[in-house]
Amino acid sequence: MADSKLLKMLRDDLVGELNAINQYQAHIDEMSGEAKKTLEHIIADEKEHVAELTKLIRKIDPVESEKFRKEEM
Ligand SMILES: [Fe+2]
Numbered sequence: 001m002a003d004s005k006l007l008k009m010l011r012d013d014l015v016g017e018l019n020a021i022n023q024y025q026a027h028i029d030e031m032s033g034e035a036k037k038t039l040e041h042i043i044a045d046e047k048e049h050v051a052e053l054t055k056l057i058r059k060i061d062p063v064e065s066e067k068f069r070k071e072e073m
Pocket of ligand 1: 017020045046
């Protein structure tokens with residue numbers, strides 16, 4: 001698979017993870033008790049997925065990697 005196609009798919013997946021975080025957070029803000037604690041655990045997993053996808057994108061896209069490196073300084 002060409003890198004450009006792979007990157008598009010990974011960026012689409014990243015958007016999905018970010019949208020999931022926003023949706024879970026909106027629900028968490030309305031909840032309490034066990035349901036809230038469960039979604040807080042799930043949202044932490046989604047944030048890990050964002051980090052994993054971002055790491056992978058950086059490995060494939062040298063421009064993205066350089067932008068992150070520059071911002072982390
Ligand atoms: Fe996820």
